[in-house]
Amino acid sequence: MSTVPEVVVTGLGATTPLGGDVAGTWRAALAGESGARPFENDWAERYDIAVNFGATLKVPAAQVLPRPELKRMDPSAQYAVIATREAWADAGSPEVDKDRLGAVVSSGIGGIWTTLDSWDTLREKGGRRVLPMTVPMLMPNSPVAYVSLELGARAGAHALVSACASGAEAIAYGVEMIRSGRADVVVAGGTEATIHPMPIAAFAASRTLSLRNDDPAGASRPYDVDRDGFVIGEGAGIVVLESAEHAAARGARVYARVAGLGLSADGYHITSPEPSGDGQIRAMRSALADSGVAAADVVHVNAHATSTVVGDLIEARSIRGVLGDDADHVALSATKSMTGHLLGGAGALETIFTVLALHERQAPPTINVDNPDPELVLDLVRGTPRALPDGQVAAINNSFGFGGHNVALVVTSV
Structure with missing residues (x-):
């Protein structure tokens, strides 16, 4: 076979x-x-x-x-x-x-x-x-x-x-x-x-x-x-x-593996994400299942996190819903705080950031968060990079789009 x-x-x-x-x-x-x-x-x-x-x-x-x-x-x-x-x-x-x-x-x-x-x-x-x-x-x-x-x-x-x-x-x-x-x-x-x-x-x-x-x-x-x-x-x-x-x-240098992918659609609204985060949750769960990675092995998430009033917290709750208590040891980065939103280019650039985070064992920071939302249920990397653990670890990159498109990629270290 x-x-x-x-x-x-x-x-x-x-x-x-x-x-x-x-x-x-x-x-x-x-x-x-x-x-x-x-x-x-x-x-x-x-x-x-x-x-x-x-x-x-x-x-x-x-x-x-x-x-x-x-x-x-x-x-x-x-x-x-x-x-x-x-x-x-x-x-x-x-x-x-x-x-x-x-x-x-x-x-x-x-x-x-x-x-x-x-x-x-x-x-x-x-x-x-x-x-x-x-x-x-x-x-x-x-x-x-x-x-x-x-x-x-x-x-x-x-x-x-x-x-x-x-x-x-x-x-x-x-x-x-x-x-x-x-x-x-x-x-x-x-x-x-x-x-x-x-x-x-x-x-x-x-x-x-x-x-x-x-x-x-x-x-x-x-x-x-x-x-x-x-x-x-x-x-x-x-x-x-x-x-x-x-x-x-060919003896190539390898940065990381793209081990799993998950795609879903909200079927809800042309611009607004579905409030419960159901589509985002399904995408992340599918990506983890596809990769064979356990939630306990996820140490980093590069969030879609565009800085909108509603969308940021829906995603945060979705990540918590997928990872459960294992989310407590996840370093969350929102790199659009630095790059702005590249729209169709965003998910690709953030995949590169996710790959490099595992390759160099550093989660990039999120800037401009002077007053963290009290409803944020995750550990946000603020101000300076954070070291990621050694060994075989995994990260998730989330990308969502108008029309209810949800994509999650699981990247693993080598």
Whole structure:
């Protein structure tokens, strides 16, 4: 009887509000830095938008990619390609049969810059001035298409869309590609480039964004009693997933295992999480069952925790509901307090943080929690990193999205 392949992480890549690569991003996260900053534009005044800040890229894509690549890719694809190149090099640029190499890169919203800029061009200058590359740039599978072209990946190129759970679901699908025997190596993750006046105005209208224009760095404050919404961010996170057998055969460095995955849907509301956390609980329990990991072995959780008034506590209660008394020894981190919310890129970046937390035995801090919510029933890592125990341990990364999407990934140490 054939066994299901074990899936390991052999490469990491990112471009984020904290750094232009994984090392810079992780270093800033451990230092408790914030990537939120005032916008250097007049959007708030020109368009009467209530929010005038966000977590923009630390290193703009224009400083990394040559002009011809910038011209033919939407920013969402640019970020994915930057992160992919780092992840692939970090994995040692593995020799792999291209028919056994897959790509799964998701975006929650897609090429919105291209869509809106092209509409402006059409209205102001007419149809003849719309760029012929507009559709390949705006389509939501554009990032994964460019990633697959970059690497020659022919086992499949997929772009799952599940709002803010998209990046984590992409990684889950990549794991399944390897487990099912379709691929030996999969490049997977998420990307988002929505710091544009229209989505900012829309999120502000829905009252989900923080309004702390006078204190951008302190605006994202998960689990604080004074939290008032999330900080919009941008960037990409990419991991190289590999069957353990393939990685061992080439002597690859392994960061961690992606041991379990759980997916569910709330079937409740287009934006609000189901109040009891039932869908989140089912996702986490499924991930633990899939991994064979006991609740007692979980030492760390990277929470979805966006800094919204309702959502943070629903997730906290869900984690407690899954882990029970074992939650008492879990170090909880809410890294969106530093990165902002990368939407479709969030779950992928937070998977990278989860992998590094186990690899380096350090749980990153949560910043801006001056007054912890008294209803928080978990041990939140505040201010400075916390050491994680040695030995075989596990962590959970949660990602949830508008539409009731729930994804939980269980990562284990090596």
